[in-house]
Amino acid sequence: DGGITQSPKYLFRKEGQNVTLSCEQNLNHDAMYWYRQDPGQGLRLIYYSQIVNDFQKGDIAEGYSVSREKKESFPLTVTSAQKNPTAFYLCASSIDLREEADTQYFGPGTRLTVL
Amino acid sequence: DAKTTQPTSMDCAEGRAANLPCNHSTISGNEYVYWYRQIHSQGPQYIIHGLKNNETNEMASLIITEDRKSSTLILPHATLRDTAVYYCIVRVRDGPSGTYKYIFGTGTRLKVLA
Numbered sequence: 627d628g629g630i631t632q633s634p635k636y637l638f639r640k641e642g643q644n645v646t647l648s649c650e651q652n653l654n655h656d657a658m659y660w661y662r663q664d665p666g667q668g669l670r671l672i673y674y675s676q677i678v679n680d681f682q683k684g685d686i687a688e689g690y691s692v693s694r695e696k697k698e699s700f701p702l703t704v705t706s707a708q709k710n711p712t713a714f715y716l717c718a719s720s721i722d723l724r725e726e727a728d729t730q731y732f733g734p735g736t737r738l739t740v741l
Numbered sequence: 742d743a744k745t746t747q748p749t750s751m752d753c754a755e756g757r758a759a760n761l762p763c764n765h766s767t768i769s770g771n772e773y774v775y776w777y778r779q780i781h782s783q784g785p786q787y788i789i790h791g792l793k794n795n796e797t798n799e800m801a802s803l804i805i806t807e808d809r810k811s812s813t814l815i816l817p818h819a820t821l822r823d824t825a826v827y828y829c830i831v832r833v834r835d836g837p838s839g840t841y842k843y844i845f846g847t848g849t850r851l852k853v854l855a
Contacts, residue, residue, distance in 0.1 A: 668845030723840045727773050732784035
């Protein structure tokens with residue numbers, strides 16, 4: 627069954643701790659993305675990766691870091707430098723973000739709460 | 742900033758067609774319009790996309806005006822399970838990098854009434 631998995635669904639951390647969110651896809655997609663969603667708002671792009679070992683900052687990258695060592699995996703670390711980390715985090719993937727029509731498919735999301 | 746404008750909320754009677762409008766007056770010639778929906782606390786689900794021609798799939802129809810400045814998503818027979826937030830998105834070129842990205846707005850909250 628192909629798709630995108632994110633784990634865990636809910637995550638709680640103490641203020642000042644780094645936390646890593648997992649994202650795995652078995653769709654054989656080259657591109658992967660991380661978005662953040664705050665209550666009542668649309669999604670905002672944090673980081674994206676076009677291919678393995680390459681990634682670019684999105685619109686709100688400060689306080690976050692990523693790696694792309696494998697095609698299937700794109701973990702996101704929320705660092706202590708992120709001032710308001712409590713949010714719903716969504717991972718997505720697509721075939722090729724250089725194409726004009728390239729559809730992104732989303733995972734189920736991880737809700738991070740920093741206490 | 743979002744390139745699309747949508748009504749904040751709409752209601753639709755179960756079994757009737759739901760017509761969700763979207764304005765994208767600054768869209769460029771090669772920028773596609775995408776529609777997704779998001780049920781509470783889940784990831785967005787892809788519905789349909791188009792450039793200039795009307796499109797139809799098993800979920801919905803997309804009607805794009807000739808000047809491409811607006812579009813309408815049509816759910817032909819709305820059910821209670823169609824209650825969700827619907828996002829109209831323009832896929833824009835991301836500067837000189839040769840890549841494209843989605844610009845999300847706040848969407849339309851559709852409530853299907855029994």
